[in-house]
Amino acid sequence: MTVPDFTEREDESFRLGLRGWLESAYAAFASAWPGGADPRSLDYRRAWEDTLCGHGWSGLGWPKVHGGRDLPLSRQAIFHEEHARCGAPLGVNLIGHGILAPTLLHFGTEAQKRRLLPGILSNRDVWCQGYSEPGAGSDLASVRTRAAPASGGYCLNGHKIWTSFADRAQWCFVLARTDPQAPKHKGLSFLLVDMRSPGVRVEPIRQITGEAEFCEVFFEDVFVPEEGLLGERNQGWKIAMAAASFERGTYFIPRLVRFAQELRQVRELSLRADAHGHVPASSAAVRHRWARLAADSHVLALKSQRALSGAMRGDPPGPEGSSTKIHWSEAHQRLLELSLQLLGEDACLADGATDVRAADLTHAYLWSRAETILAGTSEIQRNIIAEQMLGLPKA
């Protein structure tokens, strides 16, 4: 990737131009949505993501030869910040844009890139990530899904679980065992599987929020052609580990912008008198909790900035990401617990039609229960910090 040397003034003018476009495009999109804006709905999120892609806001860091914009990380960061700032929700093809595309650009053959990148760029193809299984989550290398050699490719059999967006996905990247005799990290391959293939079955799982964002996926004698193998056979672990590092630098940006927005809402709630005239912010305990969260917000922004600078310098990913993951996910849960206490019964009664803010915060509270689990649980992140930062013996 060529890295143009933008001046601060040029970056600022890029930011302001983008902000103006996002504000008007998102307002127009939201007001045209039948029944009014509905950022929690997956259809709404997908349609807005399609709009962004249709206006060229995808493939930001990809080389131009593949239809990308070849923007440096600093400008990608500005995009993520401004996108979150305008209040638009994240899309449903996060895994395609954020994980699979950079992995394909790094490890794919030219033929694979030409075949699969256009569908991500236009958002026609949604991707899901088929790693976790009922017996392999934190201990991912224990996956048992088996890809046995078959004429011209592989025969895939297995059971994946917690696969986000699988019921909307056209494609899935699957970690599967291709050498059952090899040590567990060494016998895995990274397969690109067409979800429309015969033998793929998807069963949505309903979450505490009421939505079914993730699913169980069953592969029963699914044929995966040889061109569906990414990288070399039995090198899947190396690719999966690299795939996990590609979002470094930008992953937390929208989440931290959202954190700061929610923090402002919680402040407003704490200044609102209840039916008995009591103002929650008059309690030192509430002020103390809010102040701690404000400090969290500030420190997290600095950590995110440090990760971005490291990624821009090309530093290898380190265990600092684990510290940010724990800090953000646990502080976010505390923030939303406080918001629920301030909302009181409104948290139970609100729906999008009566009180959008209360409904959004309640939904965020319920969703946040997953944040200390997904992408590596807090316990696993603490193990990484203990071993790699503090030098403690392996668990």
Ligand SMILES: Cc1cc2nc3c(=O)[nH]c(=O)nc-3n(C[C@H](O)[C@H](O)[C@H](O)COP(=O)(O)OP(=O)(O)OC[C@H]3O[C@@H](n4cnc5c(N)ncnc54)[C@H](O)[C@@H]3O)c2cc1C
């Ligand atoms: C909202 C959501 C979306 C997800 N999306 C996807 C997806 O798209 N694709 C996908 O493949 N997966 C996905 N996952 C799965 C996620 O990666 C796993 O849930 C996670 O890795 C934990 O694995 P597990 O659920 O099997 O729990 P387990 O690994 O069984 O862990 C159970 C408990 O034991 C603890 N534990 C386990 N091992 C250790 C240890 N060595 N030391 C200390 N404690 C330990 C854990 O911290 C946890 O508290 C998603 C999960 C969620 C919640």
